[in-house]
Amino acid sequence: MGERITFWYGCNVLRHGDIIHSCLDILRLLGIDAQPAGGPDYCCGTGKDENQTAADGMARRTVTKFNAMQRERVVAWCPSCHSHMTEFMGQAYPPDFALTYLVDLLYERRQDLSALLKHPVPMRVLLHKHVGFNDKVAVNEKVPALLRLIPGVEVVDDGYAAPGYMCALLNLVPKAMADMNRETLRRVALHRADAVVTIFHQCYREICGLEAHANTKAFNYIHLLAQSIGLDYIDEYKAWKKAGADAAALIGEKRLAQVGVQFFDRALLPELMKRPLGLDPKSPDPKTQPAVVRGADED
Amino acid sequence: MKREAMPTGAMKEFIRAETERILAACTRCGKCFEACPMTPYSPVLAGADPKAVVTGILALLREEGNNPEAIGWTSVCVRSGSCVPACPENVDPKMMMRIARMTASGGLGGEKRIAARHDRDYFDRVRAFAKLQLTEDEIKDWM
Numbered sequence: 001m002g003e004r005i006t007f008w009y010g011c012n013v014l015r016h017g018d019i020i021h022s023c024l025d026i027l028r029l030l031g032i033d034a035q036p037a038g039g040p041d042y043c044c045g046t047g048k049d050e051n052q053t054a055a056d057g058m059a060r061r062t063v064t065k066f067n068a069m070q071r072e073r074v075v076a077w078c079p080s081c082h083s084h085m086t087e088f089m090g091q092a093y094p095p096d097f098a099l100t101y102l103v104d105l106l107y108e109r110r111q112d113l114s115a116l117l118k119h120p121v122p123m124r125v126l127l128h129k130h131v132g133f134n135d136k137v138a139v140n141e142k143v144p145a146l147l148r149l150i151p152g153v154e155v156v157d158d159g160y161a162a163p164g165y166m167c168a169l170l171n172l173v174p175k176a177m178a179d180m181n182r183e184t185l186r187r188v189a190l191h192r193a194d195a196v197v198t199i200f201h202q203c204y205r206e207i208c209g210l211e212a213h214a215n216t217k218a219f220n221y222i223h224l225l226a227q228s229i230g231l232d233y234i235d236e237y238k239a240w241k242k243a244g245a246d247a248a249a250l251i252g253e254k255r256l257a258q259v260g261v262q263f264f265d266r267a268l269l270p271e272l273m274k275r276p277l278g279l280d281p282k283s284p285d286p287k288t289q290p291a292v293v294r295g296a297d298e299d
Numbered sequence: 300m301k302r303e304a305m306p307t308g309a310m311k312e313f314i315r316a317e318t319e320r321i322l323a324a325c326t327r328c329g330k331c332f333e334a335c336p337m338t339p340y341s342p343v344l345a346g347a348d349p350k351a352v353v354t355g356i357l358a359l360l361r362e363e364g365n366n367p368e369a370i371g372w373t374s375v376c377v378r379s380g381s382c383v384p385a386c387p388e389n390v391d392p393k394m395m396m397r398i399a400r401m402t403a404s405g406g407l408g409g410e411k412r413i414a415a416r417h418d419r420d421y422f423d424r425v426r427a428f429a430k431l432q433l434t435e436d437e438i439k440d441w442m
Contacts (some may be wrong), residue, residue: 009441011425017432038442039429040422049397050404050415056310064305083378089396091311151395157400163336164377173340173375236432251431261426267420268427 002031005105006071006097009038012168013201018233020209022226023077023102029116030109030228034070038074047086048137056126066097073098074106074236077134079166079200086136101137103199106146106225113149117228120152125224126193128203132165139199143221147197150228156191160184168202178278181210188216195220205237209276212242241274247272314407318360318398324390327353330394331373334385343371359399362409370412373399 009029020036027034042065045058063085066074074097075080082101090099106113125147125159126227129140131140144155162180164170170177184207188196195217198204223235240247247269248256329349338344344352347368355369373396382392405411429438 011422014425014429014432017429020433036437036441039438040425043422047421048399048406050406050411050417052311052314052406053400055406056307059310060305060307087397088310088313093305094315123308130379132378135356135380135383163379165380169377174339174379176337176375176377180397237428257432258430263420263423263427267424271424 003073004033005035005070006066006074006167007034007036007102008042008066008074008076008078008081009036010041010076010081010201011043011204013077013239014039014203016220016235018199018226018235018237019201019220019222020077021233024221025231026106026113026116026222026229030112034075035069037065037069041065042091044078044084046079046080048090055088056092059084060093061062063089063093067095069097070078071097073100073272075100075102076149077102078200081201083165084135085138101139101144103139103142104137105118107142110149111144113146113225117150117225119228119230120129121150121224121228122152123194123224124154124156125197125219125231126158126184126188126191127221128196128198129161130165130167130203130205131161131163135160141201147221147224150224153224153228156193158187158191160187166200166202167206170206174277177206177276181276181278185216187212195219203279206276208238208241210273211238212244213275214279244273245269301383311407314401315397317394321390321395322357322360324388325353325357325395326388327357328387329353330385330387331382331390331395334381335372335376336379336381337375337377338372341371341375343367344375356395356399359402359412360395362402365412369399370403372396373403374413376400
């Protein structure tokens with residue numbers, strides 16, 4: 001094995017086990033020894049604006065744990081974690097590691113990655129972009145470059161980038177979220193794209209609702225890389241999202257019992273039933289949507 | 300070599316130092332406000348004077364103000380970062396707005412000016428999704 005890294009996947013991407021597994025397989029195939037770390041015990045604390053005492057404790061705890069792992073670098077999947085480490089955590093608590101964003105790592109290793117991309121994925125795609133984060137990592141340029149390594153993928157040239165740095169924060173401003181959904185669908189139609197492709201899981205969580213609601217196919221860029229490599233993890237989150245109220249049947253009794261049926265109904269099902277704002281008369285009116293308060297969905 | 304445990308409280312210290320830096324560097328020119336793509340989404344910002352809004356943000360950082368326009372701008376900031384290159388003084392208005400948000404939500408110990416809902420299920424929801432898709436060994440080794 002080559003370089004030893006910590007793969008810091010974050011918290012909310014745990015909705016997408018297929019993305020985590022695919023990332024780890026890709027890193028392994030690139031010869032990288034990746035130790036996964038994520039979930040609440042490695043939370044960056046970016047969602048704790050209203051409680052900086054808690055955020056401080058999370059930052060100290062997570063930097064300390066990464067320092068103890070003594071790996072050459074921490075490679076972040078989540079843009080919120082990456083930003084918070086760069087802007088706050090790493091400023092307050094000195095890290096003993098270099099921080100890299102996964103897109104940068106894949107771009108560094110694009111020649112090796114290209115050799116793995118053997119299966120054509122014939123698809124004309126619109127990349128879903130935001131104006132933020134690109135100043136830290138040029139994802140709006142590098143992700144299309146990675147996608148263009150895949151045989152059969154055509155990335156349309158399109159200048160639209162939504163406000164913010166990822167979709168989850170737009171939940172705070174429902175009219176902005178509705179505008180983004182409408183504009184995304186308009187551009188999919190304009191370019192006759194087969195699918196919209198997201199960079200971040202926070203966007204994928206929202207955008208895959210377009211497939212459930214408007215039959216516009218949605219993927220994360222990792223899905224397409226994985227497909228071309230021949231990895232066959234199932235995107236269960238999207239299947240649950242498309243099933244909506246019937247998601248429990250797909251999950252099955254055994255797994256539901258592991259999380260608790262009541263908890264599933266209260267805390268998971270509403271998210272799976274949620275549909276994109278602002279698309280047609282069936283869509284919820286942004287004015288009548290409950291405000292989502294920052295902290296709930298940040299990373 | 301075993302490293303000394305890091306003392307707690309460094310985040311708040313860093314935020315205090317950043318606040319002082321911003322207060323000293325900002326000239327209240329309002330260019331950051333003018334560059335923001337989110338201002339149309341706050342009704343209180345229609346026709347607002349950019350310099351006055353930024354003055355309100357600085358007052359918020361000093362825990363001195365309740366300027367509705369400053370609160371309104373803070374409420375719709377989604378960290379686009381369009382303000383950063385617009386600033387002629389390299390203040391980093393995105394950091395300014397983030398700290399304003401922390402301040403307005405009572406995160407630094409002052410008055411709560413923006414409602415913040417505590418999502419009691421946040422981490423349990425994350426753990427539940429993990430249980431649905433990761434193996435027990437993966438949860439034990441990766442989380």
